Amino acid sequence: MISVCVPVHELRGAERLVRLQDALSAGLAGTDGELVVALNGVPESVAPQGVRAVRLPENLGVGPGWNAAADVARGEILVFGNDDVIPGPRSLALLAGVLESVEQAGIVGVDSWDAKQDAPRADSSETPRECRAVRGPLLAVRKDTFEGVGGFDEDYAPCCWEEVDLSLAIRKKLGLRSYVLHVDFHHQPRISARRALPWVRVAYAGRSESLRSIRRRNRQRLAEKWGV
Numbered sequence: 001m002i003s004v005c006v007p008v009h010e011l012r013g014a015e016r017l018v019r020l021q022d023a024l025s026a027g028l029a030g031t032d033g034e035l036v037v038a039l040n041g042v043p044e045s046v047a048p049q050g051v052r053a054v055r056l057p058e059n060l061g062v063g064p065g066w067n068a069a070a071d072v073a074r075g076e077i078l079v080f081g082n083d084d085v086i087p088g089p090r091s092l093a094l095l096a097g098v099l100e101s102v103e104q105a106g107i108v109g110v111d112s113w114d115a116k117q118d119a120p121r122a123d124s125s126e127t128p129r130e131c132r133a134v135r136g137p138l139l140a141v142r143k144d145t146f147e148g149v150g151g152f153d154e155d156y157a158p159c160c161w162e163e164v165d166l167s168l169a170i171r172k173k174l175g176l177r178s179y180v181l182h183v184d185f186h187h188q189p190r191i192s193a194r195r196a197l198p199w200v201r202v203a204y205a206g207r208s209e210s211l212r213s214i215r216r217r218n219r220q221r222l223a224e225k226w227g228v
Contacts, residue, residue, distance in 0.1 A: 004092065
């Protein structure tokens with residue numbers, strides 16, 4: 001089974017979750033699956049009917065939300081996404097397939113990352129390609145692998161660099177590799193662009209911080225932790 005884990009921290013995320021739920025069947029392409037939503041400080045009414053949901057008392061951030069969803073997920077494979085990402089036909093099954101068919105594959109995503117470039121890079125290859133780490137809006141990992149490294153490091157909360165950290169942890173601690181694969185998905189650009197403005201302040205865990213500060217802090221943490 002594939003468990004698609006998504007955190008949501010806005011009331012208007014309800015509409016996006018409905019679109020994601022509607023696209024799930026095509027993305028799974030016949031594979032058993034479920035949508036697991038972490039309600040980051042929003043009411044249960046935000047989650048569509050038929051969705052597994054776990055509620056957090058306030059917005060704790062992306063990594064803690066993903067961890068909370070993973071804790072209750074029933075699938076052997078976890079796919080982590082954002083609420084503004086719509087998986088395309090076969091996309092989820094293809095990502096899971098890499099973990100099942102490629103020896104030593106520990107994590108697979110749609111964007112690769114390298115310290116020299118220091119930015120996510122989409123891949124056009126329809127065959128899995130090994131990379132230093134994955135970054136971006138859609139990635140898959142086996143649940144036992146995820147649990148083997150302790151999940152996402154919540155010190156990266158509320159956002160930025162947690163998926164790269166997970167990739168490096170999987171490589172360093174378990175000796176497994178990162179892969180990138182081109183799959184069909186839709187990332188709603190207006191939502192992402194608004195969230196990405198450096199002066200935007202993010203409220204989480206009882207505090208507020210600018211996105212610029214969060215990015216700098218977490219990039220420094222990544223460098224100190226992994227030497228990259």
